[in-house]
Amino acid sequence: MIKVNDKIPAGELQQLTSDGMNNLSTDYLFSDKKVVLFAVPGAFTPTCSEAHLPGYVVNYDKFKAKGVDRIICVAVNDAFVMSAWGKSQNADNILMLGDGDAAFTKSLGLDMDTASFGGIRSQRYAMVVDNGVVTHLNVEAPGKFEVSDAESILAVL
Structure with a gap:
């Protein structure tokens, strides 16, 4: 599993915009x-x-004030689903990125098999990445939502 001081592995994530798939x-x-x-x-x-997502949406300005250049939300879903979810959540300032085949999530070592729920999915986590290097990482215990929320990450910035 990726850890603090590790570099983000090379890979690609997908974003659907009004101009098409990126x-x-x-x-x-x-x-x-x-x-x-x-x-x-x-x-x-x-x-x-x-x-989870709403916390980052409502605290976007607080993150910007702490020097964050961008906030990215990733799920093992396709970019079409991520785009629709972002629109439904008014997540205009959050990059909603799909990891459809879980390649990025697997490269981080943060994948999990949810079996009939959806197969391979991402664990719930949040990290701070400075120039490609992880400076803080909070991974949730299974079924929990205590350390990857927006307030917890704001507190470490």
């Missing part, structure tokens, strides 16, 4: 930037929709 490299997303990356087990799921 494949965004991790180099583009993380180089020369301070980024908060958080991941959820699935778009439109209860905890993810009621608490």
Whole structure:
């Protein structure tokens, strides 16, 4: 599993925009930037929709005030689902990125098999990445939502 002081592995995530599908490299997303990356087990799921994503949406200005260049939300869903979920949550300032085949999530070592729920998904986590290097990582225990919320990450910035 990725840990503090590790570099984000090379890979791509997908974003659907009004111009179409974009494949965004991790180099583009993380180089020369301070980024908060958080991941959820699935778009439109209860905890993810009621608490996790909304916390980052409402605290966006606080993150910017602490020097964060971008906030990224990732799920093992396709970019179409991530785009629709972002629109439904008014997440205009959050990069809603799909990891459809879980390649990025697996490269971090943060995948889990949820069996009939959805198969391979991401664990719930949040990290701070400075110029491609992880400076803080909070991974939730299974079924918990205590350390990857927006307030917990704001507290470490």
